[in-house]
Amino acid sequence: MKDFVETPAGAVPRVHTKLSWRDRFGTFRARLGITRNNYKVTPGLYCVGSPTPESPVVATANYKLTFDIVRKEMNGLDAWLLILDTRGINVWCAAGKQLFSTEELARRILLTQLADIVSHRQVIVPQLAATGIAAHKLNNLCDFKAIYSPVRASDLKSFIKSGYKADETMRSVTFTLRERAVLVPVEFWILRKYIFIVSAIIFALSGIGPGIFSFAAAWSRGAAALAAGGAGIFAGACLTPILLPWLPGRQFWIKGIVTGLPLSLAVSLSFSNVIGTSGIVAATLFATAASSYLAMNFTGSTPYTSPSGVEKEMRRGIPAQALAALAALALWIGSGFTGGAA
Amino acid sequence: MKDFRYLDKVATLRLNKDACVGCGMCVTVCPQRVVHLNGKKAEIMDLDGCMECGACTMNCPTGAIAVTPGVGCAAYIIQTWLKGKDKASCGPDCC
Numbered sequence: 001m002k003d004f005v006e007t008p009a010g011a012v013p014r015v016h017t018k019l020s021w022r023d024r025f026g027t028f029r030a031r032l033g034i035t036r037n038n039y040k041v042t043p044g045l046y047c048v049g050s051p052t053p054e055s056p057v058v059a060t061a062n063y064k065l066t067f068d069i070v071r072k073e074m075n076g077l078d079a080w081l082l083i084l085d086t087r088g089i090n091v092w093c094a095a096g097k098q099l100f101s102t103e104e105l106a107r108r109i110l111l112t113q114l115a116d117i118v119s120h121r122q123v124i125v126p127q128l129a130a131t132g133i134a135a136h137k138l139n140n141l142c143d144f145k146a147i148y149s150p151v152r153a154s155d156l157k158s159f160i161k162s163g164y165k166a167d168e169t170m171r172s173v174t175f176t177l178r179e180r181a182v183l184v185p186v187e188f189w190i191l192r193k194y195i196f197i198v199s200a201i202i203f204a205l206s207g208i209g210p211g212i213f214s215f216a217a218a219w220s221r222g223a224a225a226l227a228a229g230g231a232g233i234f235a236g237a238c239l240t241p242i243l244l245p246w247l248p249g250r251q252f253w254i255k256g257i258v259t260g261l262p263l264s265l266a267v268s269l270s271f272s273n274v275i276g277t278s279g280i281v282a283a284t285l286f287a288t289a290a291s292s293y294l295a296m297n298f299t300g301s302t303p304y305t306s307p308s309g310v311e312k313e314m315r316r317g318i319p320a321q322a323l324a325a326l327a328a329l330a331l332w333i334g335s336g337f338t339g340g341a342a
Numbered sequence: 343m344k345d346f347r348y349l350d351k352v353a354t355l356r357l358n359k360d361a362c363v364g365c366g367m368c369v370t371v372c373p374q375r376v377v378h379l380n381g382k383k384a385e386i387m388d389l390d391g392c393m394e395c396g397a398c399t400m401n402c403p404t405g406a407i408a409v410t411p412g413v414g415c416a417a418y419i420i421q422t423w424l425k426g427k428d429k430a431s432c433g434p435d436c437c
Contacts, residue, residue, distance in 0.1 A: 096395070096413055127371055127373065127397075128373060130371035130397035130400060130401055131396050131397045131411065132400070133400070133401070134400050135367060135401050136401065136403045148370050148371060168375060171372070171375065172344075172373065172375050173373040174345070175346055244346070245345060245346060251349070252416075296416045297415075299414055299415055300415025300417050302346070303343070303373065304343045304346045304391075304393050304414075305348050305414030306348060306352060306353055306392060306412075306414045307410075307413060307415075308349075308352040308353060308354055308410070308412075309348045309349035310415065310419055311419055312349060313349065314419060
């Protein structure tokens with residue numbers, strides 16, 4: 001925050017349009033997943049530049065990452081920035097949860113006494129908030145009219161300067177390599193707990209054999225299984241998102257097999273002297289199932305999958321994944337007794 | 343979306359042309375550019391591109407365009423299967 005601007009409704013904080021190293025470090029931590037669920041700004045009215053009563057009002061979510069992107073893109077503008085209470089969730093997800101809603105927008109307009117600060121009655125709302133906002137209903141709740149700005153905040157300035165004109169590109173969502181890559185760290189952060197639990201189970205299962213339990217076997221076979229499992233996780237949660245447009249098929253569980261199978265097979269083969277043939281088959285099956293499952297779960301991070309489509313592919317993918325995992329488990333325990341010779 | 347295509351013939355999007363007043367709000371809000379305005383009426387030109395986000399339905403003043411809205415997220419759908427639609431949530435580790 002820079003300073004305050006005096007208005008008829010009190011002092012309004014003026015924020016910087018350049019991000020500090022602390023903002024960037026905060027973005028980094030949120031992108032890793034560490035602070036992602038509690039990275040908020042206080043809802044209310046802010047401003048950039050030297051706004052007048054005629055200046056435009058831009059509404060957005062109170063996720064700090066969103067707030068930072070929007071104010072950075074407003075560099076050079078004189079405008080009001082209306083921050084809604086979306087519980088620290090981004091615009092699109094908050095709209096889907098009805099947190100970025102017509103009611104919240106109207107409430108925030110009234111609470112901030114916006115009508116006393118600006119002379120016009122328009123509020124610019126992000127296009128992706130449209131799943132939570134009914135533009136025609138805002139008028140019933142307050143005097144303001146909602147205008148949908150383009151999908152990306154980077155087009156905000158040209159949208160305002162052109163008198164609220166947006167072309168087809170500005171209105172379309174994209175899913176570029178960069179947009180996919182930034183999502184990968186969070187996938188791993190969400191998995192951290194499960195990776196720990198599954199690893200412990202794998203070590204325990206790997207020790208079962210002719211002598212009831214062998215710590216040596218648990219260690220050597222467990223390490224092999226862990227390496228294969230790691231390959232499966234890497235394939236499903238990292239390779240699949242990155243390579244998404246180039247992987248064959250449209251269903252994500254199949255894309256996960258395409259990345260998971262060759263990678264986990266290669267890793268399993270490198271442990272062939274420890275786990276034997278049936279061990280290789282078991283490790284590859286299990287890791288491929290994990291990759292397929294994680295790839296399928298990535299549907300929720302993409303901006304183009306429909307719920308009808310996801311449900312359809314899950315009805316095919318989940319039975320296949322479960323079958324592969326069960327077969328892998330039986331084979332793995334069995335190969336502990338035969339030394340992998342079978 | 344142009345670069346990414348998902349499953350065909352599953353979208354629940356429907357348009358009632360008689361009820362359409364041609365305001366163009368659905369065209370404005372659609373993030374996949376599935377609808378366009380043909381004269382005074384909206385027209386679905388890429389049904390299979392629809393991600394069922396529900397933005398068009400939400401912003402249609404006459405209820406002419408309808409879709410079963412939802413989130414295309416496997417983790418969320420698993421929750422609706424296990425806990426039922428009311429109790430399912432995206433949780434702290436989701437979007």
